[in-house]
Amino acid sequence: KQEVTQIPAALSVPEGENLVLNCSFTDSAIYNLQWFRQDPGKGLTSLLLIQSSQREQTSGRLNASLDKSSGRSTLYIAASQPGDSATYLCAATSGTYKYIFGTGTRLKVLA
Amino acid sequence: DGGITQSPKYLFRKEGQNVTLSCEQNLNHDAMYWYRQDPGQGLRLIYYSQIVNDFQKGDIAEGYSVSREKKESFPLTVTSAQKNPTAFYLCASSIEKQGGVRNIQYFGAGTRLSVL
Numbered sequence: 505k506q507e508v509t510q511i512p513a514a515l516s517v518p519e520g521e522n523l524v525l526n527c528s529f530t531d532s533a534i535y536n537l538q539w540f541r542q543d544p545g546k547g548l549t550s551l552l553l554i555q556s557s558q559r560e561q562t563s564g565r566l567n568a569s570l571d572k573s574s575g576r577s578t579l580y581i582a583a584s585q586p587g588d589s590a591t592y593l594c595a596a597t598s599g600t601y602k603y604i605f606g607t608g609t610r611l612k613v614l615a
Numbered sequence: 616d617g618g619i620t621q622s623p624k625y626l627f628r629k630e631g632q633n634v635t636l637s638c639e640q641n642l643n644h645d646a647m648y649w650y651r652q653d654p655g656q657g658l659r660l661i662y663y664s665q666i667v668n669d670f671q672k673g674d675i676a677e678g679y680s681v682s683r684e685k686k687e688s689f690p691l692t693v694t695s696a697q698k699n700p701t702a703f704y705l706c707a708s709s710i711e712k713q714g715g716v717r718n719i720q721y722f723g724a725g726t727r728l729s730v731l
Contacts, residue, residue: 513655535718547621547705548722593657597718601646601665601709607657 506531506598510606518614521584525609527577527594535597537570537577542591542608551592552579584613618642621706621723627731628693628700636691636726638706647689648707648720651675658705664689693728703727 507530517523527537536555540548552561552568554577560569567580581588593608619640628634640647646665650658660673664683678697683689693700706723 538720540722545703545725545727547619547724548707550719550721553719595658595720601648601663601671603648603660603718603720605650605658607655 506534506596506602506604508594508596508604508606510592510594510609512609513607514610514612516612516614517584519584519586521613522580522582523584523611525579525581525592525611527579527606529575529577529596529604531596531598532572532575533598534572535599537568538595538597538603539566539568539577539579540593540595542593544591548593581611584611586613586615589613619706619708619721619723621704621726623726624724626726626728628728629731631695633692633694634728636693636704636706636728638689638691638723639687640689640706640708640721640723641687642708642710642721643686644708644710644721645686646709646711647683648709649673649679649681649689649691650705650707652703652705652725661691661704700728701730 509528538553539551542548554561554570565582570577589612591608591610595603595605622637648663649661662681664670680692704726709720
């Protein structure tokens with residue numbers, strides 16, 4: 505059974521720092537790995553999706569990597585800003601309609 | 616604008632009452648999902664539907680019911696049998712392949728349900 509873990513649960517950094525969020529999964533047989541952002545009381549916004557055949561994806565200041573052999577994905581945020589403050593969730597797709605979510609990392613970027 | 620619309624944004628349920636949460640999408644996606652989000656627990660799957668007139672139970676279906684009479688709509692009813700309904704409910708949709716990428720999932724803005 506696929507399990508997804510995100511550590512740390514919460515993180516505070518000063519503005520301008522580069523940071524890495526971690527996502528671990530137990531079953532390497534995944535279709536893709538999707539990273540989401542969630543603002544308080546809001547839905548999830550898709551940030552990046554890495555297909556199982558890919559190693560990384562980039563969008564602006566965000567870079568997500570995938571290492572299936574070790575069961576890990578990381579989300580790298582460069583030059584963090586207060587507007588990046590949110591909860592970041594990862595989800596592993598283990599089947600066509602099966603998405604397993606981590607519990608998220610709550611990020612606070614201090615001005 | 617294409618997207619997923621959930622309504623209402625806030626909903627209150629009295630004891631013994633059934634309530635229905637609406638989810639509509641105009642993305643032409645075949646699959647739709649309902650998740651429940653509780654603090655510190657991540658998202659848990661309630662029901663999903665691959666096509667019209669078909670739906671499957673997720674991990675926590677007890678006390679909930681759904682229908683899928685139209686491709687665009689996937690309403691969720693929280694019945695009186697659900698004893699702890701207070702949570703944030705999220706609807707999502709996905710298409711099996713879009714631009715060569717499999718299974719991108721898109722979410723609505725959510726409905727917060729509370730018990731009076």
